[in-house]
Amino acid sequence: MQTLGEFKLPHFFNYPPYFTLQPVRDTREKQIQLWKELILDYCRTQKVFVIGLDEDFQLFSNPTIERSLSHEAREAFLSALVSEGRAEWLDKGHRKCLILWHRIQDWADLILHFVKENGLEDSVMTVEEIRSGVESRGTELHGMDRTILMRALKLLEHKGKLAIFKGTSADDEGVKFSI
Amino acid sequence: MAGNFLPAAKLTASGRPVLDSGEVECSLLSTVDLHSEDLLAFPLLKSGLLILTTHRLLWLSSDSNTPTAVYIPLSTIQHIFSTKKSIKSMFHSPRVRFQVSTTPEGHVSEKGLKSLVITLILRGKTDIDSFLGKFWDAWRGRAWETSGSATESGPGSGSREGSESLALKVPVVGVSGILRKEQEMWESTDKSLQDAFQDLNALMSKAKEMVVLAERMRLKLLSGSNNQTSETNDDDMGTKEEMQDWLLSVGIASxxxxxxxxxxxxxxxxxxxxxxxxxxxxxxxxxxxxxxxxxxxxxxxxxxxxxxxxxxxxxxxxxxxxxxxxxxxxxSGVMVIQNKTHSDDEVFSRIRSLVLKPDALRTGISASDAAMTLGVAPAMAKEYLLAAEGKGFLCRDVSSDGFRFYINLFPEISPDDRYFVKDHGIYSMWISAVSFRLAFFTDYKEVGKSIFWTMTVDFMENKLPSGCQIYSEAYKIPELFFFL
Known part of the structure; x- marks a missing residue:
């Protein structure tokens, strides 16, 4: 069985029609379903947050059988994820796509869990600290996409679980938890 | 019903009259009644299709449930009455009347001694004069006499003398006498016109001879190939068949x-x-x-x-x-003609068995591959493949290698576990068809040797029927060559 890095690829990854957008409805639905799951799983294990449609993305081509997805097919599969709320387009031209293997709500729950685990209920942290600090090392929060993190924090702020404020340095923001 | 008086005409499966050799259609009229005022027992044939040919006048009922088709051989016609132009005739449907010879019982027959006037009532919007003109031409053309010698079955295997002498017997008295005189006058004026067109007619009759010649050649070829198939060499046969094909396709006489x-x-x-x-x-x-x-x-x-x-x-x-x-x-918009009994299922099952061959599992099939197997044109084969794709039997692969079709594996893949492979399914068949090759081509350096050795052992123990093929594949790889 083939692998991409540590990611184990399914057998059908070597099936040439898998890389051609199928025109027949039933077949296409199944194909899209398989692609959606593969993209999410791959992104989760490989910590990929953003897929650029025009950039090389390992999953979208298979050198063994010399097949790669067309732009149209890539957009179709990602759009299917977007319509399910598992991805978001970052621009109007649909060139960059944010992959949400956890929904924003799930990310927010993860943050709350992290705060409670570390006894940070009333403390202050910078956004950057959450992403790359010592505390978050070994958790899913470590190295997470800033856009997604900000969205999750805003959701929590909205619920009154924390407050976001401008920090001393110009490019970072602070978070005051109040759980 | 009309069979007593008029002979029945043969029809093809689609309801077209079967024409004799050399017989050509001249005119078709719809909603025509055919009956006779002279004979009470004569059936009234209402609102049918009238076909005038060079040999016959056919009447086909338009009711498809009870198909009736009868004809009157033109050879039995003794006289065609010219239409009278009167005020009255402007108000009712145009009529054409003609006289045929019959047997004493009333059957239409060339050798009959009695005669019967038959009336055609043209209810459709038709140009009566042009029809009458064609009727006259066909009747006077006496085409049945020329072809009558070639085919015995011709409706008027014609004794021209018979009808001629019969015509002479018609007395030049009474109303019919006056009519006949009028007719003769009309004919003599027409003759001068005819002369003018003589050249054209000569050409037409030559054309007919050519058709007869072609027909004779065809028969000769047919009989020739039947008698001496064993003697003639292939080349000769080829040209003969070609000739036959060509002659056959010259085809539709009318x-x-x-x-x-x-x-x-x-x-x-x-x-x-x-x-x-x-x-x-x-x-x-x-x-x-x-x-x-x-x-x-x-x-x-x-x-x-x-x-x-x-x-x-x-x-x-x-x-x-x-x-x-x-x-x-x-x-796709492509239009085809097919038998109503023709079923796609049979074709689909043939395509299916084609795409399940190991080679096709690996590389798919193109339209021309399918064309060769199905014995149809590539364009048609592509239509079949697309139809099979539409039914979910196949799916496509568009790449730089071209447009190819594979067996549809998507339904076989488990939606819950993408790594799951059901035993003995199409999916596992496909995996085993592709896996050897892929193992060699991707990381053969590591995996190849071990796979190769296990296979070689299997091969030596006669476990692997296709071992030879693997052996030869391995031969191409330099690292493995060392082991061989």
């Missing part, structure tokens, strides 16, 4: 033309086409491209070519008749 059929043109063309396509369809395996038929049909028609639009209209009329063939439009 094409339906706009001129002869008028408003009934498409309807008649449609029926003729239904008869025509039978043979090419058989040869093409039940389905044939509309364009191919267009070419074949027009070639058979010779000079009376039809337009593509006429062909399409003729085909679309098949729905209304009970024909064994139908027009079918594929999703």
């Amino acid at each position: 094409p339906v033309t706009k001129e002869s059929a008028g408003a009934l043109y498409h309807q008649q063309l449609s029926r003729q086409l239904a008869d025509f396509v039978k043979k090419p369809l058989e040869r093409a395996g039940g389905m044939i491209n509309l364009i191919d038929i267009y070419c074949l049909f027009n070639r058979a028609r010779g000079t009376e070519l039809i337009s593509p639009d006429d062909l399409r209209q003729a085909c679309s009329l098949w729905e209304k008749f009970d024909t064994p063939v139908m027009l079918r439009k594929f999703d």
